[in-house]
Amino acid sequence: MDISDAILARSDQLNAVDLVEPVTVTVVDVRKGNAEQPVHIITDVFGPERPFKPSKTVLRDLGKAWGRETQPWIGRRIELYNEPTVKWAGKEVGGIRVSGLSHIDGPVQTAHTITRGQYKQVTIRPLPSGPDPQMVAAALEDIAQATSIPALKAAWDLAGKRGVQGHPDVIAAKEARKTELA
Numbered sequence: 001m002d003i004s005d006a007i008l009a010r011s012d013q014l015n016a017v018d019l020v021e022p023v024t025v026t027v028v029d030v031r032k033g034n035a036e037q038p039v040h041i042i043t044d045v046f047g048p049e050r051p052f053k054p055s056k057t058v059l060r061d062l063g064k065a066w067g068r069e070t071q072p073w074i075g076r077r078i079e080l081y082n083e084p085t086v087k088w089a090g091k092e093v094g095g096i097r098v099s100g101l102s103h104i105d106g107p108v109q110t111a112h113t114i115t116r117g118q119y120k121q122v123t124i125r126p127l128p129s130g131p132d133p134q135m136v137a138a139a140l141e142d143i144a145q146a147t148s149i150p151a152l153k154a155a156w157d158l159a160g161k162r163g164v165q166g167h168p169d170v171i172a173a174k175e176a177r178k179t180e181l182a
Contacts (some may be wrong), residue, residue: 014052016094022081030070044162067106077102100127135162143173
């Protein structure tokens with residue numbers, strides 16, 4: 001039994017404490033937030049119910065690596081992790097940081113503010129630009145386990161949320177299963 005869902009904080013957003021280990025997500029959508037958290041990144045893993053609301057530091061990293069227009073971010077992948085030394089109000093509380101990004105040609109060097117006038121150099125490494133192989137495998141498994149056309153549609157919709165509906169193996173599996181179920 002996987003306890004991942006049981007340990008998530010009850011919240012309307014992804015929290016650093018939710019990241020027990022690094023997780024790679026695919027950007028499904030980017031929405032405008034509020035003044036305090038102006039950007040909401042919807043991911044294939046956490047969905048619209050728990051958007052990733054990046055800090056200014058992470059937004060600067062994403063802007064430097066991918067550009068300031070968010071439409072091209074959709075379909076790209078981010079590896080997120082909990083950095084326990086992130087401070088808020090002078091105390092180490094932890095925060096979400098980026099360790100890898102797809103669609104970059106090489107490592108991206110950036111500086112994170114530790115305190116006023118004090119910076120830490122950070123390197124963001126490139127991730128393969130294609131779909132996450134784990135997401136493809138999960139979609140293939142869901143399609144294979146579909147026992148009805150409505151269940152197949154649900155598996156196909158989930159493949160879309162995972163960002164792998166366009167993968168040739170996923171398309172072929174869906175068509176084959178559809179024929180089997182018909």
